[in-house]
Amino acid sequence: MDCSAKHFILVHGLAHGAWCWYKVVAPLRDAGHRVTALDMAASGVHPARLDEVASFEDYSRPLLDAVAEAADGERLVLVGHSLGGLSIALAMERFPWKVAAAVFVAACMPCVGKHMGITTEEDLELAKLVVRPGSQFMDDPIMKDETLLTDGNYGSVKRVFVIAMADASNTEEKQRQMIDLSPGAEVEEIAGADHMAMFSKPRELCDVLIKIANKYH
Template sequence: MGGDTHFILVHGLCHGAWSWYRVVASLQSAGHRVTALDMAASGPHPARLDEVSSFEEYSRPLLDAVAASQDGERLVLVGHSHGGLSLALAMERFPRKITAAVFVAAALPCVGKHMGITTEEDLALAKMLVRPGNQFLDDPVMKDAALLTDANYGSVKKVYVIAKADYSSTEEMQRWMVAMSHDTELQEIAGADHAVMNSTPKELCDVLVKIADKYD
């Protein structure tokens, strides 16, 4: 893979960049450039949740990172769980800056439907984690069925990584999302639970490098 490919990793609800530490170390030791981001009011990010008024503001660290990327830089965005929605927003805004987007046991929205879909499993998980989270379900961005377009979001190469031992977002639910979103490549990791980056970090790293090589 060329040296100018840059992995940008986006955590799930209530998590932070810290959740990717095993994958970051594996990718870096293999010689790849990688950045794990904290979304607003997540991980050590200084904002408090009550200071983040919208999903766009929550996703601003990712939007800013993609906007600041250099011409010719190959960005591979990787989102886990709720982080898939932040990926979708970045893909819609900056489709020509993104080489591929990888949804790891993640929310995978489709063109023509709004993004504000949640599950009881997401809410139960959020209550267990270290910082409070907000899914911004009342945010107009989340309710806008026309937000994601074929011309932008739909034009970015999408890969979905199924965690086959995920009991939070079941394999059936993951496959349903892939079936609803056309032209999405499918990868599977056996033995991966919902926290794929912790349960099977080496396997996930191998999948990410293979995806970057394919779209190099």
């Protein structure tokens, strides 16, 4: 694997699963990158039952474990869609030295010094395949901890926000408000992309992700 090759870890939004990235995985691999699309706990085909997932950290455990177990020297690009932005933020705080860049695709992007409990609207229910019930865990103490995300960890990771310009759920205006509240992120735009950019504009999303992989080391 050459020095520009990265390991993309793709994190879905609420009530979806790894399956929603199927149009993105192959093009990224064809470009020479390693790609892992994860099911969060009790999502997709993950075996846990929803009543077994007691906290947002439990929900995000598949991602936290994947990042923790990444090989030394392997550079990760975390990609979170919608609610998945909160999961990758937690991983960035825990393992900043492993992450080359974090990409928020029409996603919740928290900022240092603020709690994570303010989210965008729930993911659109665009498909029925493998969709399972989900929870926003808004009563979880971790969501109300204003000291959870720090400048030294979360704030040290390069962040890129990808605006889905035709998103009717998390509108462009709302996405730009989130960017304004969390300064320092690079911004990319995908014209014509709805909330499920990986479905509506997969090639354009892949182009953005490959650009990011080539830029950050």
